[in-house]
Amino acid sequence: MNKDQIVVGVIAGAFGVKGEVRLKSFCAEPGDIANYSPLRTEKGDEYTVKITRQVKGGFAARLSGVRFKDEADKLRGAKLYADRALLPSLPDDEYYYADLIGLDVLDTGGEKIGKIAAVENHGAGDILDIRGPGLKGSLLLSFTQEIVPTVDMAAGRVVVDPPEEVLGKET
Numbered sequence: 001m002n003k004d005q006i007v008v009g010v011i012a013g014a015f016g017v018k019g020e021v022r023l024k025s026f027c028a029e030p031g032d033i034a035n036y037s038p039l040r041t042e043k044g045d046e047y048t049v050k051i052t053r054q055v056k057g058g059f060a061a062r063l064s065g066v067r068f069k070d071e072a073d074k075l076r077g078a079k080l081y082a083d084r085a086l087l088p089s090l091p092d093d094e095y096y097y098a099d100l101i102g103l104d105v106l107d108t109g110g111e112k113i114g115k116i117a118a119v120e121n122h123g124a125g126d127i128l129d130i131r132g133p134g135l136k137g138s139l140l141l142s143f144t145q146e147i148v149p150t151v152d153m154a155a156g157r158v159v160v161d162p163p164e165e166v167l168g169k170e171t
Contacts, residue, residue: 005040005081006096009033014072015060021072023049023080024058034061036082047080095153097126104157105130108149116158119143128158139166 012022025033033039037048047063054060066072090096097119105113105128114132121127126143141147141162150159 003098003101004084006084006087006098007079008036008039008082008087009080011063011072011075011078011080012058013076014069015055017069019067019069019072020052020060020062021066021075022055022058023051023061030059033059033080033082036086038064039080039082041075041078041080043078045078049080095151099153100128100151100158103151103153105132106157106159108159108161113160114139128160130160141166 008027009023009025012024014020015022023033025031027033027036031051034049034051038046039049040046047065050062051059052062063072063075066075084096087096100116100119103116105116107113112132114130114135116128117131117138118129119126120129128141128143128148130139130141131137132139141160147162148158148160150157152158
């Protein structure tokens, strides 16, 4: 997806046997996810969302064109994207995670580590996936105030302060 598309939720699986899905919203006001329809998947499939009720961990919802449980099951794990133009504008000190992709990552001494390749969340908190020429694969850092003290959107960079052993700088 491009920067004009913002992930606003994920389909957690089927809900019941009549084609409903379990929907996890990433919106500040979770129920607003339906207001940003149509939503798209990474594959480009487009759905109109109608929330039917609140359930543990999210909502039960109907997606246009999804009528049966097996169709809903196939969508498990699909991220749902909304057009940025439909989302509320943010104050200067806030940003969408999609805006972090491609930003330079510096350590507290100003040395460039790499760039943000992705922001992930597998249930235990947000993780920055950082990649760079001096790294062996991805460097995964918790996206917390302690480890990421500075996000400077105007300068196009974030400053990280990971434990020394993470960057191989043990003393």
